[in-house]
Amino acid sequence: MKAIVKTSRTRGASYRDVEVPVINKDELLIRVTAASISPADLAIYNSGGPGFATPTLPFVFGQEFCGEVVEIGSLAKGFDKGDFVSVESHIFCGVCGQCRNDQRHICQNLRVIGQDVPGGLAEYAAIPARCAWKHTDDSLKDIGAVMVPFGSSVHAVLAEDLVGRAVLISGCTPQGLFAAGIARAGGAKRVIALDASAYRRKLALKMGADTAIDSSAPDCLAKVMRASGPEGVDAVIEMSGHAKAVSLGLKALRPGGRFVAFGLPVTNLSLDYAGDIVKRGLRLEGIAGREIFRSWYKMESLLKSGAVNPRPAITHTFPMKDFKKAFALINSKEQKCGKVILTP
Ligand SMILES: [Zn+2]
Structure with a gap:
């Protein structure tokens, strides 16, 4: 063969x-x-x-x-x-x-x-x-x-109820694109997609995202906050593994929000562990496979x-x-x- x-x-x-x-x-x-x-x-x-x-x-x-x-x-x-x-x-x-x-x-x-x-x-x-x-x-x-x-995207997105929630899809990789559609179907009130590629942002909109924001823009976090409302998003589905995107995702979450870690970073990340996670009561969830x-x-x-x-x-x-x-x-x-x- x-x-x-x-x-x-x-x-x-x-x-x-x-x-x-x-x-x-x-x-x-x-x-x-x-x-x-x-x-x-x-x-x-x-x-x-x-x-x-x-x-x-x-x-x-x-x-x-x-x-x-x-x-x-x-x-x-x-x-x-x-x-x-x-x-x-x-x-x-x-x-x-x-x-x-x-x-x-x-x-x-x-x-x-x-x-x-x-x-x-x-x-x-x-x-x-x-x-x-x-x-x-x-x-x-x-x-x-x-x-x-x-199935990995289903696992990542639907691990918790998203009905009425604002969701940030960080990284429009194929799994991020699937995740946008799944979040939409899961009842999210707002699906915000983030990626540097204009081509992939367009695909995210086709998959059901309400907004697709250029992650390479300097005022990207402000744009995410404008799209989500001042409190921030309820859930971040992090598909990219990029250090900058992880940091942005943590800051875009409202206190008590859920950060879904799926994308694999190529280097160890440096995080404001106390300020971004502990003191804001975030929930961090690693997703491996289905x-x-x-x-x-x-x-x-x-x-x-x-x-x-x-x-x-x-x-x-x-x-x-x-x-x-x-x-x-x-x-x-x-x-x-x-x-x-x-x-x-
Ligand atoms: Zn076993």
């Missing part, structure tokens, strides 16, 4: 022939119909140095994909050949304290498909059956590859009812062989893209 493969500890990847994976008894073989490029895929593609911590090379990466079941292990129950599935990229152990307390997304023995075990930027992928989400029909087939990032599978039930409902349409945030589709164009687009300074999909 053809796959996008990391072959050396240098920037980039190759499109080449590799063996079709052989499944274990508890696994399914999926014929991949679409894969989207995740931030982690981008980091693996761009990396080359000793920080590249995936298993032995060559390695097939790719964390976000969907497809059709073509082979079923003897212990994998509840699936038929031809089933359309999306893949939960987090492999949970099922027996640790978190797993037994309904927190599989932060399993102590978590392994990630496409990072710790081979992934889905390929024609076929072997996945544990417990990580497959079987769709009840084909109505979400065109967006099956984005269930993982969409609640397995609570977030999946929520997203199925949001998507099938039409409450959220994620399609405006999916801006480009390339054949898998043209992956270099896709990665170059996401890496470009202008960032004139939302979610980018590859098809085998």
